Amino acid sequence: MNDTIAMISTPIGSGGISIIRVSGEKALDFTNEIYKGKDLYKVATHTIHYGHIVDENEVIDEVLVSVMRAPKTYTREDIVEISCHGGVFVTNKILELLLLKGARLAEPGEFTKRAFLNGRIDLTQAEAVMDLIEAKTKTNLKIANLGLRGDIKKLIDDFRSRLLVCMAKIEVNIDYPEYEDEEQITTELLKPSMEKMNEELQKILNRCETSQMIKEGIKTVIIGKPNVGKSSLLNALLREEKAIVTDIAGTTRDIVEGKSNIGGIILNLIDTAGMRDAGDVVERIGIQKTKEAINKADLIILVFDNSTTFDDYDRKLLTLTADKRRIIVVNKEDLQAKIDVSEIKDYILLSSFNEKDIEKLESKIKQECQVGNINEMDASYIGNARQISKIKQAKKAIEDSLEAIKENMPIDIVSIDITSAWHYLGEITGEETNEELIKELFSKFCLGK
Numbered sequence: 001m002n003d004t005i006a007m008i009s010t011p012i013g014s015g016g017i018s019i020i021r022v023s024g025e026k027a028l029d030f031t032n033e034i035y036k037g038k039d040l041y042k043v044a045t046h047t048i049h050y051g052h053i054v055d056e057n058e059v060i061d062e063v064l065v066s067v068m069r070a071p072k073t074y075t076r077e078d079i080v081e082i083s084c085h086g087g088v089f090v091t092n093k094i095l096e097l098l099l100l101k102g103a104r105l106a107e108p109g110e111f112t113k114r115a116f117l118n119g120r121i122d123l124t125q126a127e128a129v130m131d132l133i134e135a136k137t138k139t140n141l142k143i144a145n146l147g148l149r150g151d152i153k154k155l156i157d158d159f160r161s162r163l164l165v166c167m168a169k170i171e172v173n174i175d176y177p178e179y180e181d182e183e184q185i186t187t188e189l190l191k192p193s194m195e196k197m198n199e200e201l202q203k204i205l206n207r208c209e210t211s212q213m214i215k216e217g218i219k220t221v222i223i224g225k226p227n228v229g230k231s232s233l234l235n236a237l238l239r240e241e242k243a244i245v246t247d248i249a250g251t252t253r254d255i256v257e258g259k260s261n262i263g264g265i266i267l268n269l270i271d272t273a274g275m276r277d278a279g280d281v282v283e284r285i286g287i288q289k290t291k292e293a294i295n296k297a298d299l300i301i302l303v304f305d306n307s308t309t310f311d312d313y314d315r316k317l318l319t320l321t322a323d324k325r326r327i328i329v330v331n332k333e334d335l336q337a338k339i340d341v342s343e344i345k346d347y348i349l350l351s352s353f354n355e356k357d358i359e360k361l362e363s364k365i366k367q368e369c370q371v372g373n374i375n376e377m378d379a380s381y382i383g384n385a386r387q388i389s390k391i392k393q394a395k396k397a398i399e400d401s402l403e404a405i406k407e408n409m410p411i412d413i414v415s416i417d418i419t420s421a422w423h424y425l426g427e428i429t430g431e432e433t434n435e436e437l438i439k440e441l442f443s444k445f446c447l448g449k
C-alpha cells in the first residue's frame, strides 16, 4: 500500500476548476517535480500555494496547490490537491504528468479505502461517504451525516462490547469450573442481557423497511380502472404534465414513471394502464405490467371515481391490493357523486385539480409509510442492505444462544452463538473483514473519492 496514487476528484467535463488529488509517501515529491512555485516540502501543512504546473519548461496551467501532511488528512497519508482550470484536456494532462513521475492511477474509492485501512474511518463511515455523495434529499443527507459522524459505528460497538462482557463471564466460568452451580448461574445471568439485545436488534430490523424507503425512495404505484384520473393524479404529484390525460378510457397504455420529493422523501411514482378486461394485445400487456408493478410496490394508491358507480372492476382492485400498504383515493370530488362508498373503509375524497388536496395526500403518504418526522431519525435507521443482512445474522445467533440457554445446554455451546453474533456485528464496522468484501465495497465508489 506504500505506492502513491493520483486521480481527478471532480467530474470530468468543462467547469470552473478541476481537482487532482495525490495521496501517499511521494505525493509531495511527484508534485514538486511538475510544479513551479514554492518547494512544497518547506511549506506548512494545510496551506494553499499559487504556482504553475509545467511539463519540462512549458507551462501547462496556473494552479493552486493544497498541501496536507500526514496524519491529519483524508487518507492519513500525505495529500496534495492541485486545483487547476476545469478543462478536460488540461486536467488529464496534469494527471498524466503525475503518472509519468511514478504515481499510480487510483482505483474507484481508493482514497476512502486507504482512510479505512489506515484506521481513520470504519466501514459504516466509508459507506456513509457514498450515501452522502448519492443523497438526493435532506433526509438522505441527514442520515448519511449521522453515519459519517460515526453514529452507526457507536451503535454497533455498543452491542459488541455488551456481547464481550457476556463472553468474558463465560470465560471466567470455564476457567474456574470448580465452583458448583457456577454454570447454571452464569447462563441465568446472561439471559436478561441477551434478551435485551435481541429486542433492540429487532427494533432496528423493524425500521429497516422504512430506512430503505428513505434511502431508495417510496415505490408508489397508482392503479384504478380506466378514466378515474390516475394520470391526472401522477401529474399533480409531479407538478408536471408528464402523462397524457384525456377523457378517453384507456389513454395510458404503458407504465409512466416520475420522481417527486415530498419534504425530504423521494416518491418513485408509477402510473399504470387502467385495469379492466383487456380489449387488445397492447392493453393486455399493459395490465400484466400493472400486476407486476403492484407486486414490487412499497405503496399502492388505488383510485376510484366519485362520479361513476362502484363496480366489479373497483371491487377486484380492492381485493387484489388488500394485503398491500395502500391509500384509497376517491377522485373527482368536484363532480356530482355517484359512487357508493359503503364497501370502502378508509379513503380520502379529493380532486386531482386541487393543490391543497394533493398536499393532504402527500402527508397521508408519509404517515402511511412512517417517514413523517426526519428530526426523529437517528443512526438506528440503517438503510444499507449489507449492514442489515449482518444485523439479521447477528440476531439469529443471539436467538440461538437464548434457545441454548432455555434448553440448559452446556455453557460452551451458548458461548459459540454469542461469539458468532459478536463476529457478525464486527463485519458491519469492518473490525472483522476479508479482502473480497473490501474490494467489492470500494469498487462501487466513484473515481477520485
Ligand SMILES: Nc1nc2c(ncn2[C@@H]2O[C@H](COP(=O)(O)OP(=O)(O)OP(=O)(O)O)[C@@H](O)[C@H]2O)c(=O)[nH]1
Residues within 6 Å of the ligand: 224, 225, 226, 227, 228, 229, 230, 231, 232, 233, 244, 245, 246, 247, 248, 249, 250, 251, 252, 253, 272, 273, 274, 275, 331, 332, 333, 334, 335, 350, 351, 352, 353
Ligand atoms: N372533474 C374532474 N375531472 C378529473 C379529475 N381528475 C381527472 N379528471 C379528468 O378525468 C379524465 C381522465 O383522466 P386521466 O388522468 O387520463 O385518467 P386515467 O385514470 O389515467 O385514465 P386511463 O389512462 O385511461 O386509465 C380526464 O378528462 C381528466 O381531466 C378531477 O379531480 N375532477
Ligand SMILES: [Mg+2]
Residues within 6 Å of the ligand: 230, 231, 232, 243, 244, 251, 252, 271, 272, 274
Ligand atoms: Mg392514464
